[in-house]
Amino acid sequence: MLNQIYGGNFIITEERIEKYTSRYAQAQDQVQTQTLGVGGVVTFAGIIRGRDSDEDGHNLLLSGIEYQCYRELAQREGDKILSDAREQFFLIDAFCVHRVGYVKVGEMAVWILTLAEHRQAAFLACEYIIETIKKQLPIWKLKKKKEKKE
Amino acid sequence: MRYLIKYFAVFRFKTNKDEEWVDSSAQNPMELFRELEQRYSFQGDLSTLRVAVNAQYSSFDAVLKDGDTVVFIPPISGG
Numbered sequence: 001m002l003n004q005i006y007g008g009n010f011i012i013t014e015e016r017i018e019k020y021t022s023r024y025a026q027a028q029d030q031v032q033t034q035t036l037g038v039g040g041v042v043t044f045a046g047i048i049r050g051r052d053s054d055e056d057g058h059n060l061l062l063s064g065i066e067y068q069c070y071r072e073l074a075q076r077e078g079d080k081i082l083s084d085a086r087e088q089f090f091l092i093d094a095f096c097v098h099r100v101g102y103v104k105v106g107e108m109a110v111w112i113l114t115l116a117e118h119r120q121a122a123f124l125a126c127e128y129i130i131e132t133i134k135k136q137l138p139i140w141k142l143k144k145k146k147e148k149k150e
Numbered sequence: 151m152r153y154l155i156k157y158f159a160v161f162r163f164k165t166n167k168d169e170e171w172v173d174s175s176a177q178n179p180m181e182l183f184r185e186l187e188q189r190y191s192f193q194g195d196l197s198t199l200r201v202a203v204n205a206q207y208s209s210f211d212a213v214l215k216d217g218d219t220v221v222f223i224p225p226i227s228g229g
Contacts, residue, residue, distance in 0.1 A: 046229050067228070070158055070221055072205035074228075098228065110229050130229055138202070138221075139228030140159040 001034055002095040002113070010078035011097040012071060017045075017108040020097045024113060031115070035092055040119035042126045046110040048103050052143060061146040064104040070138035074098075081132045089125035091116050096129060098139065105146075151175075151216040153182060159224045164190050179203065179220055180210040186222075198225055 003009050005027045006020065021043075024031075032038055052060045082094045092115040099109050112129050116122035153176075156169040176182035179201040186192060200223040201208050214220065 068158055068162070069228075070156065070202070070205075070223070073202050073207070073221070076205060077207075134229045135226070137228040138158070138223050138226055140224070141227045 001031060002093045002115075005031075006095060006097075009082045009093075009095050010075065012069060012074055012078070012100055013097060014099070014101040017097050017099060017111045020095075021045075021108075021111060024095075035115070037117050038092055038115050040116045040122035042114045042119070042122040044110075044112040044126050044130055045108050046130070048105050048107055048109055050105040050146075060143065062105055063144050063146040064102055064107075065109065066102050066142040066144060067098075067100045067109065068140045068142065069098075069100040071100075073138050077136045077138070078133070081129055081136060084132075085114070085125045085129050089114075089116065089121040089128070091121060091125050094125060094129065096133070098133070098137070100139065102144070151214065153214065154217070154219040155182075155186070156219060156221045158221065160194070161190075161192065161222055161224065164192055176214065178211050178214055179208065179222070182214065182220060183210070183222060194224070199223060
């Protein structure tokens with residue numbers, strides 16, 4: 001169902017993620033009519049923070065993050081993570097989109113959507129998906145420091 | 151044998167290349183990494199690395215075939 005809306009359950013994109021969140025908002029009625037069993041919907045948005053720290057623990061002000069990705073493997077692993085989550089938590093459906101390239105502070109880097117019969121499965125699956133992404137997806141961050149203004 | 155090596159993160163920085171074909175006598179990713187380590191002065195703990203062969207996670211002692219694509223994967227940081 002979500003793959004009909006998005007053309008896949010796991011998407012890697014250079015585009016802003018808002019277009020995916022708004023597409024779900026538009027399709028929400030259709031999703032709920034098609035699947036009368038949906039009782040819990042959970043979303044997670046990972047946002048680029050403007051404040052961070054370097055390897056030595058010093059504070060950093062960021063302008064954004066450059067994400068590098070080994071796309072073929074990331075797509076394969078992303079599909080597998082969602083498929084495992086659907087099976088393990090008896091989800092009705094799940095979707096995830098991950099940005100690559102340069103992502104500015106305040107923009108979304110990742111967005112996850114889980115649909116389940118009950119809220120607990122939707123929450124647990126959403127957490128499982130983001131934690132597994134952080135361990136399995138071949139994606140690397142390069143923090144971009146904010147230029148100091150004179 | 152010839153292998154296609156794709157570089158990401160620290161390895162791309164060290165080699166200044168996205169990918170390259172390498173002629174090598176290495177039979178497995180471990181031997182291949184040792185060769186590249188010497189060529190490009192890679193530093194780091196092998197225990198923190200993973201390897202992918204033909205876009206699937208693999209092991210450092212897997213047998214490589216001519217034409218395989220090999221990617222050494224430093225610690226990842228998605229999300």
